[in-house]
Amino acid sequence: MRFALTSDQAALREAVRDLLRAECPPAAVRAGWPGEPEADPARVRSIWSQLTEMGVVGAAVPEEAGGLGLDACAIVGMLEEAGRAALPLPIVETAFVAAPLLAETSGHGDSVERLLGGDLLVGAALDGSGLVPYATVADLLLVGDARPGAAQPGEPEDGERRAGDGGRPRRDGGEGFGVVLLDPGEATAVAAVDGARAPGRVDLAGGDGTPLDVDAAALGRAWERGVLGSAAQLVGLSRTLLAMAVDYVQERRQFGVAIGTFQAVKHHLANALLALEFAAPAVLRAAWSLDEGSPHAGRDVAMAKALASDAAEQVAATALQVHGAIAYTVEYDLHLFAKRVWAGSRAWGDADWQRARIAAALGLTREGALR
Amino acid sequence: MDLTYTEEEEAFRAQARAWLAENVPHGLASGDTAEGFAQHLEWERKLYEARWAVVSWPQEYGGRDASIWEWLIFEEEYYRAGAPMRVTQNGIFLLAPTIFEFGTRAQQDRILPRMAAGLDLWCQGWSEPGAGSDLAATKARAVRDEERGGWRLTGQKTWTTRGAFCTHMFGLFRTDPESERHRGLTYFMVPLDTPGVTVRGFGRLDGDEGFAEVFLEDAFVPDDAVLGGVDRGWSVAMATTGSERGLTLRSPGRFLSAAERLVELARERGVAGDTLARDRVVRAWIDAEAYQLFTLQQVTEIAAGAATGARSSLNKLFWSELDVRLHRTALDLLGPEAELDGPWSRGFLFALAGPIYAGTNEIQRNIVAERVLGLPRK
Numbered sequence: 001m002r003f004a005l006t007s008d009q010a011a012l013r014e015a016v017r018d019l020l021r022a023e024c025p026p027a028a029v030r031a032g033w034p035g036e037p038e039a040d041p042a043r044v045r046s047i048w049s050q051l052t053e054m055g056v057v058g059a060a061v062p063e064e065a066g067g068l069g070l071d072a073c074a075i076v077g078m079l080e081e082a083g084r085a086a087l088p089l090p091i092v093e094t095a096f097v098a099a100p101l102l103a104e105t106s107g108h109g110d111s112v113e114r115l116l117g118g119d120l121l122v123g124a125a126l127d128g129s130g131l132v133p134y135a136t137v138a139d140l141l142l143v144g145d146a147r148p149g150a151a152q153p154g155e156p157e158d159g160e161r162r163a164g165d166g167g168r169p170r171r172d173g174g175e176g177f178g179v180v181l182l183d184p185g186e187a188t189a190v191a192a193v194d195g196a197r198a199p200g201r202v203d204l205a206g207g208d209g210t211p212l213d214v215d216a217a218a219l220g221r222a223w224e225r226g227v228l229g230s231a232a233q234l235v236g237l238s239r240t241l242l243a244m245a246v247d248y249v250q251e252r253r254q255f256g257v258a259i260g261t262f263q264a265v266k267h268h269l270a271n272a273l274l275a276l277e278f279a280a281p282a283v284l285r286a287a288w289s290l291d292e293g294s295p296h297a298g299r300d301v302a303m304a305k306a307l308a309s310d311a312a313e314q315v316a317a318t319a320l321q322v323h324g325a326i327a328y329t330v331e332y333d334l335h336l337f338a339k340r341v342w343a344g345s346r347a348w349g350d351a352d353w354q355r356a357r358i359a360a361a362l363g364l365t366r367e368g369a370l371r
Numbered sequence: 372m373d374l375t376y377t378e379e380e381e382a383f384r385a386q387a388r389a390w391l392a393e394n395v396p397h398g399l400a401s402g403d404t405a406e407g408f409a410q411h412l413e414w415e416r417k418l419y420e421a422r423w424a425v426v427s428w429p430q431e432y433g434g435r436d437a438s439i440w441e442w443l444i445f446e447e448e449y450y451r452a453g454a455p456m457r458v459t460q461n462g463i464f465l466l467a468p469t470i471f472e473f474g475t476r477a478q479q480d481r482i483l484p485r486m487a488a489g490l491d492l493w494c495q496g497w498s499e500p501g502a503g504s505d506l507a508a509t510k511a512r513a514v515r516d517e518e519r520g521g522w523r524l525t526g527q528k529t530w531t532t533r534g535a536f537c538t539h540m541f542g543l544f545r546t547d548p549e550s551e552r553h554r555g556l557t558y559f560m561v562p563l564d565t566p567g568v569t570v571r572g573f574g575r576l577d578g579d580e581g582f583a584e585v586f587l588e589d590a591f592v593p594d595d596a597v598l599g600g601v602d603r604g605w606s607v608a609m610a611t612t613g614s615e616r617g618l619t620l621r622s623p624g625r626f627l628s629a630a631e632r633l634v635e636l637a638r639e640r641g642v643a644g645d646t647l648a649r650d651r652v653v654r655a656w657i658d659a660e661a662y663q664l665f666t667l668q669q670v671t672e673i674a675a676g677a678a679t680g681a682r683s684s685l686n687k688l689f690w691s692e693l694d695v696r697l698h699r700t701a702l703d704l705l706g707p708e709a710e711l712d713g714p715w716s717r718g719f720l721f722a723l724a725g726p727i728y729a730g731t732n733e734i735q736r737n738i739v740a741e742r743v744l745g746l747p748r749k
Binding site (some may be wrong): 002003004006007009036043073190249250258260261263265266267269270271273274277278279281282284287288292293303306344352355356359360362363364365366 | 376739
């Protein structure tokens with residue numbers, strides 16, 4: 001028993017942290033808001049190039065396909081660092097969801113090569129919503145419904161479309177509503193609270209796209225990686241938000257003393273830390289379960305995301321509150337992290353949805369039902 | 372990262388499980404009543420005879436030299452088997468780690484084997500009428516008796532759990548009359564049959580005589596009743612409070628087992644159509660799992676030589692509040708039947724004490740803010 005990253009995994013994580021600390025300060029996050037005066041796509045892509053050189057982008061791609069072949073335990077550490085810096089790019093979607101999925105699907109060698117070269121950002125929405133984060137900056141979109149229980153090609157009994165399944169009919173006329181690759185040009189840009197996520201909406205009801213010829217199990221793994229990666233990012237975002245709050249309450253003086261001396265403020269921050277410290281280990285455990293192919297992997301991933309979503313929401317609310325009005329501005333950097341939390345806590349299944357999955361796993365639901 | 376146990380550890384688990392399945396008694400009266408305490412003591416002696424009472428201790432003191440991982444495994448199996456509360460816990464989990472750290476060899480040899488065997492039963496004398504959360508306000512004093520080579524203790528301790536049934540008490544006394552606050556305190560170990568000591572038991576919220584107040588009037592104890600040096604009591608006591616808040620008092624096993632029982636109750640009651648109730652059950656289950664994972668991470672750090680320190684306050688906050696939420700959820704599932712005396716209502720009343728004892732959760736939050744997050748005291 002050893003509940004910790006290996007020294008190699010920790011070193012890799014440190015390297016990503018150092019790189020992002022130098023290259024992705026809040027000013028670089030602002031550069032990642034397309035359409036804003038400070039937007040600087042070249043600066044953001046240069047961070048991506050450096051992450052690519054470090055191997056982060058191909059970390060989850062098997063070695064024989066040109067990647068590092070790292071397991072999820074190693075990768076969640078790096079994704080947490082991406083969260084800590086609020087990296088304004090689809091790193092979970094590209095490196096953790098699409099890269100291994102494309103690498104295990106025949107016929108996508110070119111895309112994998114471009115991805116490994118740092119030239120392919122992938123926006124992904126596998127929740128059936130058709131609302132794709134980073135669609136307007138991505139080079140390729142991966143859309144459909146890969147949630148557990150969603151109908152997939154090759155599962156004729158599930159071929160009939162159900163309300164709420166935002167799947168997409170297969171282009172080849174086959175049954176089911178699989179996952180397809182789309183050109184980003186098919187997405188319509190929509191304004192969002194977190195400008196860096198630059199989402200686009202795609203019409204899932206019909207149209208073009210390249211069906212991905214993979215089995216439901218591969219799609220299921222892709223879904224779990226998206227959920228887990230997003231949980232890891234939320235933990236990283238929370239760490240920054242809490243650190244900002246802890247620093248600020250020691251500087252800010254009211255009534256002649258630092259506001260961090262007040263018990264009301266202390267207790268808010270202690271509660272925020274508590275939520276964070278009990279969410280973080282769940283992320284690492286879920287990564288291990290995925291790596292081991294544990295029968296409880298889905299449940300463990302759901303638990304990680306439920307805890308990370310709730311913790312991040314709590315930390316973000318606390319950080320905003322203890323800062324007071326200064327954080328309720330766009331000049332101050334806190335909003336860059338908080339807005340990512342508000343989107344990320346709900347993306348890939350919010351805490352309620354994840355708990356419903358766990359309820360099903362614990363035998364507390366009617367058979368087969370997720371809600 | 373490796374979340375598996377070794378073959379030896381799994382063998383240890385199997386051995387513990389088999390023995391517990393054969394031997395765990397059921398239907399004991401509450402350990403916080405005279406009758407129940409005696410029944411629990413019988414169980415403690417059985418544990419000791421089979422060398423399961425203090426698995427992590429050295430063999431010479433009645434243990435098995437078990438690693439901290441094996442200790443966790445034993446705890447899991449213990450609560451999974453539905454085994455009784457440990458009426459010896461204040462001795463074996465709180466005082467003993469302090470004796471291992473600060474005691475002389477002679478003290479260890481004298482005290483630990485009798486504690487393991489359930490011959491000496493220890494209670495904790497921290498709180499006083501004027502010193503609860505503010506432990507440094509301790510007024511009970513010890514006056515030097517050069518002639519007899521010891522100390523005379525005077526003062527009053529209170530909220531002493533199972534004090535009326537125990538034979539010994541450990542606690543803080545002020546040895547330097549000029550001192551204030553944390554200075555000048557000394558950690559004493561006092562036999563409760565010492566002349567000048569009076570113990571009065573009284574009822575807790577659940578009606579059991581689980582509390583006591585202990586009055587000391589010129590009660591003489593010899594020099595070897597001092598643990599860790601005269602006037603050094605605060606730092607010695609802090610070692611105990613670390614154990615109390617952290618892992619040793621509340622291992623994840625008991626919450627995992629309570630969460631399993633809650634899920635079982637929810638299945639029996641049928642919550643499939645009640646998404647609100649279902650969600651609360653799942654939250655409680657997640658909490659127990661999260662405490663387990665936090666602990667595994669913490670034990671990995673301890674096994675690598677790190678000290679837990681103020682982070683034990685995170686444990687205390689989390690387990691005490693999860694315990695209340697979990698039991699409240701169970702009572703809501705029971706509905707009108709929740710008011711009846713039973714395992715869930717008793718568990719609920721017990722859980723309510725968690726955010727108060729071992730340092731109230733308000734104090735714990737101050738500790739987390741000041742000593743983990745680094746916020747200024749003043």
